[in-house]
Amino acid sequence: MKNKTISPTAPPEDHAVTDDSIPVNVDMSPANNSFHSRRNFLNRLGIGIAGGAAIAAATVTGSQPVIAAVKSATKRKIQYAMVIDTRRCIGCHACTVACKSENDVPLGHNRCWVEYTEKGSFPNVDRSFLPRLCNHCSKPTCVDVCPTGATYKRKEDGIVVVDDSKCIGCKYCIHACPYDARYLNPVTGTVDKCDFCFHRVSQGLEPSCVNTCQGRARIFGDINDPQSEVSQLIAKNAHSVLLKGMGTEPNVFYIDADHSDPRDAIYQNRYIRVETHRKEKERR
Amino acid sequence: MDHELIWGLPVIGYLFLAGLGAGALVTSTSLLLRGKNNPDYFRLARYGAVLSIPTVALGTALLVLELGSFQSGFWFKWINLYTVINLSPMSLGSWLLILYFAIAAPYVYTFLVPNSHSEDRFASLRRNLAYPCIALGIGVAVYTGVLLGAMPARPLWNSPILALLFLISAISTGIASVLLSDWIAAKTGSAKWCAENLGWDRERDSSGKANAEYLLASTDTIFIGFEIMVIFLYFMYAHLTVGDVRMSIKVFEAGGALTTHFWVGVVLIGLMIPAILEIQKILPRLLRGGPYVHSGVMIVVIPTMVIVGGFLLRYVIVVGGQISKLAGI
Numbered sequence: 001m002k003n004k005t006i007s008p009t010a011p012p013e014d015h016a017v018t019d020d021s022i023p024v025n026v027d028m029s030p031a032n033n034s035f036h037s038r039r040n041f042l043n044r045l046g047i048g049i050a051g052g053a054a055i056a057a058a059t060v061t062g063s064q065p066v067i068a069a070v071k072s073a074t075k076r077k078i079q080y081a082m083v084i085d086t087r088r089c090i091g092c093h094a095c096t097v098a099c100k101s102e103n104d105v106p107l108g109h110n111r112c113w114v115e116y117t118e119k120g121s122f123p124n125v126d127r128s129f130l131p132r133l134c135n136h137c138s139k140p141t142c143v144d145v146c147p148t149g150a151t152y153k154r155k156e157d158g159i160v161v162v163d164d165s166k167c168i169g170c171k172y173c174i175h176a177c178p179y180d181a182r183y184l185n186p187v188t189g190t191v192d193k194c195d196f197c198f199h200r201v202s203q204g205l206e207p208s209c210v211n212t213c214q215g216r217a218r219i220f221g222d223i224n225d226p227q228s229e230v231s232q233l234i235a236k237n238a239h240s241v242l243l244k245g246m247g248t249e250p251n252v253f254y255i256d257a258d259h260s261d262p263r264d265a266i267y268q269n270r271y272i273r274v275e276t277h278r279k280e281k282e283r284r
Numbered sequence: 285m286d287h288e289l290i291w292g293l294p295v296i297g298y299l300f301l302a303g304l305g306a307g308a309l310v311t312s313t314s315l316l317l318r319g320k321n322n323p324d325y326f327r328l329a330r331y332g333a334v335l336s337i338p339t340v341a342l343g344t345a346l347l348v349l350e351l352g353s354f355q356s357g358f359w360f361k362w363i364n365l366y367t368v369i370n371l372s373p374m375s376l377g378s379w380l381l382i383l384y385f386a387i388a389a390p391y392v393y394t395f396l397v398p399n400s401h402s403e404d405r406f407a408s409l410r411r412n413l414a415y416p417c418i419a420l421g422i423g424v425a426v427y428t429g430v431l432l433g434a435m436p437a438r439p440l441w442n443s444p445i446l447a448l449l450f451l452i453s454a455i456s457t458g459i460a461s462v463l464l465s466d467w468i469a470a471k472t473g474s475a476k477w478c479a480e481n482l483g484w485d486r487e488r489d490s491s492g493k494a495n496a497e498y499l500l501a502s503t504d505t506i507f508i509g510f511e512i513m514v515i516f517l518y519f520m521y522a523h524l525t526v527g528d529v530r531m532s533i534k535v536f537e538a539g540g541a542l543t544t545h546f547w548v549g550v551v552l553i554g555l556m557i558p559a560i561l562e563i564q565k566i567l568p569r570l571l572r573g574g575p576y577v578h579s580g581v582m583i584v585v586i587p588t589m590v591i592v593g594g595f596l597l598r599y600v601i602v603v604g605g606q607i608s609k610l611a612g613i
Contacts, residue, residue: 130613141435141436141437144371144372144434145372145373145374145434145435146370146372147365147368147370147372147374147375147378148364148365148367148368148375149368149370150364166364166367167353167364168351168352168353168361168362168364168365169351169352169353169354169355169356169361170350170351170352170374171290171291171350171352172372172374174290175290175291175435175437175438175605175606176434176435176437176438177437178436178437178610184290184352185352186352186355186356187356188356189351189352189353189354189355189356189357189358189361190352190353191352242613243610243612243613245527246436246437246610247436259612259613261611261612261613263531263609263611263612264612282609283609283610283613284437284609284610
């Protein structure tokens, strides 16, 4: 399959590193050789010196690949991510059901849900599905506002979790999450949300929703590993994240997602309806 | 509108009461430090001090009542707040409240001892405690706005001017509550009871009373003026931008869910009518140095309207922030 770069606006010499941590199609790049030799050289120098060298090199040459190389050499951490290929989603809600049973989600709440978007008028109609879950953002606003430190981003795998023993249920993070991924668990009195099934993931299993997905619309893996399926998928496909403008840097990527919202109906002058299939009948 | 409110009346009540109490404390310290041992300034300062602790304490209790852990039967889990300190506005705010109670409590106590007057044995302690109390009162009032303003996902709240709006409204309602409690204490006879049993305020000075009330009324007018200005700026910036903030301010525009609450409740009842009535009362003295006419309207009607307006301001902001939406997905 022909490789595509992630950023169509990037200048040609930046093809070697299309993202901070995902050096795909390195071999095809004209800047390939210098990139590799510099990277190896910097690796030999060690992390601390490499950082300084990169800044110096960047100042002198303005060379982006060097900075990217140092970044990838210094922080090669696991960041679990999910790619949702909406072309494969049939809206069967199996992920919702699997999640609810796996995580004992109380009645009336969802960690995982599938939204239906209906557009147009007969005969030109369209229906698309948008599976939703916590985006496990790289810059999670929910973590920033937690007063007790109960919600945090796990250092080992980048999963955003809630520590039930610390959470007091102040609901501050529910406000802070632009994706409306959090809810108050009425049984425990704590805030609850998708945790990428880290009890399964840490045992080498996939999250329950991924495991159950009939069409393999959900793909789970480490975004920082360039060989992983999620890395390959977002490298080779046009993709998007939800509410990119919020700057939260989500780690749930969508392929061919329909971002239509009922509010677009006003200026697009057509019928758009979203069914959220959860207690909150409208999106945030 | 289909979302149920995540923060309801308890939080609105907290924001209002904490603002009112902090404002009353700031009013009290201001009257004490500017009063120069005048017994009537001291008397009004005492009302502010007496109000400052119970209102904030009641508000904090409401806040605990709203916690999911408390509602699920984990009644003391909120103590987890005091196991860490981080940059979350709520964490900073809860530590600030502890500091508030710790410093304001001895300050209030110096007013409550029997036969307390402006030159008793606590006079210097009282004045020394008054200075940190100003900072703490302003801190608690500002923090109620910062609490809401910290989140980009709530565009109506995510405004740097919201904390300033809440601060001004807090001091305004604090002044109003001091004036109103003076009237209530006189009407219900509790002032007389205190004078007989606790030895408070035996001596009165009618010119001092008028001076103190003039000071409070004119300060309140200034703060109402500022509040109108800040609301104007808040509204105009939201109206003239695009995107999330523009979408969210629609709850206050014509046809919005809270339009009447905002324009009639907050702007008209809470700001415009009190401002007009107060200006009418203070202008003779302000411009011509004439007498300040003490009247029932001044100390009952206007403070009541200001307090109602202050509550409605918290109400429309807290509810409006939750029913307004982000643009798109």
